[in-house]
Amino acid sequence: MKFYNRENELAILKKADKLKEKHSIMTMLIGRRRVGKTSLVLQPFSLGITLYLFVSKKNEALLCEEFAQEISLKLEVTLFGKITKFEELFAYLLKIGKKKSFTLIIDEFQEFYKINSSIYSSIQKLWDLHKSTSNIHFIACGSIYSLMKKIYEDKKEPLFGRADFKIDLKPLKVSTLKEILQDHNGYSPINLFDFYVLTGGIAKYVELFVLYDSFDEASMIDEIIAPNSLFLEEGKNRLIEEFGKEYGTYFSVLSLIASSKTSKTEIESILEKNISGHLSRLENDYNIIKSIKPIGAKPNAKVQKYEIVDNFLAFWFRFIYKYNSMVEAEAFKRLKEIVKRDFATFKGRFLEKLFIELLKEKQIYTTIGNYWERGNKNEIDIVAIDEIDKKILICEVKLSAKRLNRDALVQKSVNLLKKFQGYKVEYRLLCIDDIEGF
Known part of the structure; x- marks a missing residue:
């Protein structure tokens, strides 16, 4: 599959690479696995x-x-003696960087924690000594979000403040997913929606479905739920290492959120334990969930819901983890029947998420989100605010156009609009067919 999008990220890398001719530059690149x-x-x-x-x-x-073999090959140098410490290798690379400029990429940088955590102190010491007299673009690339944040953003860590550039790589945009489907003759509004729900723009999943020529709901589910499918163990492979010994509790929380138990109160009542710390870490350390407050809510308001950021992980916890006994029993046909039975209900909430992503791409609105009142009354799927031109867009989103009701939407927005007096109001009713040209 050809390389899509990423123009902004490539521009940062090119800028940093050019600056290395003045002195060494460090770039921190983080992003979830498979992105x-x-x-x-x-x-x-x-x-x-x-x-x-x-x-x-x-x-x-x-x-x-x-590493020594790769250094000798790529930099065309001879290393004398056996080097057993990374500190010696890094010092040697900085020495080479004083004679010739090059780009150094260290992938899965956070893994040094398990090998020898003192390596980060060694890098900091050598970098501070030789940065100004060498010409290396050093890219530290990592996928364990919590560890990479700790390495570079914790004031107690040696590499705090050392990165000159930071790239937090996000999933592919909806417009890019549309381009990919068009390039492979698989585009339709419904296919784009299902492709978005099941990949969430994660590059590896996109690449696999392109390889399989699977672009519609049925064929993608057939690939996910099959003997020896790469997708079946994906949640475990991505998260157990990150969560460590407490992964069981984290998985239970995520499974409940994926099953529409989205408030702290609901989750705690089912698990019968306080999960404030788990929710905080899932959001702030692991970047796996995010809290959502209604538009117009005060910063300290406790009225909030949680959602899983990654679409595929939401699917995995809703269907694969929940019915893991079927996976273990290799009852794939039965599991597939359950998924196909419940998928329409599951994916409904992702349509508003897709339209929100498309609104963000327009870069018109200063705030985009949802609205509801206490007790989940007067829920509005999308509220987009332009504070500069004093405009507000209020949308209802349904899978079927038959279920859209403009009068009900207007009525639900009465209390919301009291907070935005003087704004020009636009109401829109959106369904899958409206993806085209939105």
């Missing part, structure tokens, strides 16, 4: 030499031996 970080850093944004090192789960001495 396309490695594909991005391996794009030809640099005209010079690029050295790519992958931190695998190995003993430090073995890792250094592997």
Whole structure:
């Protein structure tokens, strides 16, 4: 599959790469697993030499031996003696960087924590000593969000404040997903919606469905729920390492959110335990959920809901994790029947999320979100506010146009509009067919 989008991220990498001719530059690149970080850093944004090192789960001495071979090959240098400490290798790279400029990519940078956490202090010490006299663009790339944030954003950590540039790689945009489907003759509004629901714009999932020529709901579900499917263990593979020993509680919380138990009170009543800390870490440390407050709510308001940020993970927790016994029993036909039975109900809330993403791409509105009142009364699917031109867009979103009701939408917005007096109001009724040309 060809490389899509990422113009803004490539522009940052090109800018940083150009600046390395003055002195060494450090870029921090984070993003969830499968989002396309490695594909991005391996794009030809640099005209010079690029050295790519992958931190695998190995003993430090073995890792250094592997790195030394790659350094000799790519930088055309001879390393004398056996190097067993990464500190020695990094010092050597900075020494080379004083004679020739190059780009250094270290992928899965957070894995040094498990190999030898003192490596970060060594990097900081050497970087501070030699940054101004060497010409390296050092890209530290990581997928364990909590650890990468700790490494670069915790004031107690040695590399705090050392990054010159930061890229938080997001999933592919809806407009890019549409382009991909069009390029592979798979586009229709309903296909785009289902493609968005099941991939969430995560590059690896997009790539797999393109490989399988699966662009509609039925064929994508057939690929996900099948013997030896790469998707079945995806939630475990992505999250157990990040959560550690407490993954069971985190998985229970995420499973409930995926099943529409979206308030803290609901979740705690089912689990019969306080999960304030878990929700906070899931949002702020792991970036897996986000809290949503109604438009116009005060910052300290406790009226909020939670949603899983990653669409596929929401699907995985709703269907794969929930019915894991069927996966273990290899009852794939029966599980597929359950998914196809419940999928329409599950995906309904993602249509408003898709339209919100499309509104964000327009870059017109200063605030976009949802609205509801206490007790979940007067729920409005989308509220978009333009504070500069004093305009407000109020939308109802349904899978079927037959269920849309403008009069009911106007009535539900009465209390909301009291907070935005003087604004020009536009009401819109949106269904799947409105994706085209939105």
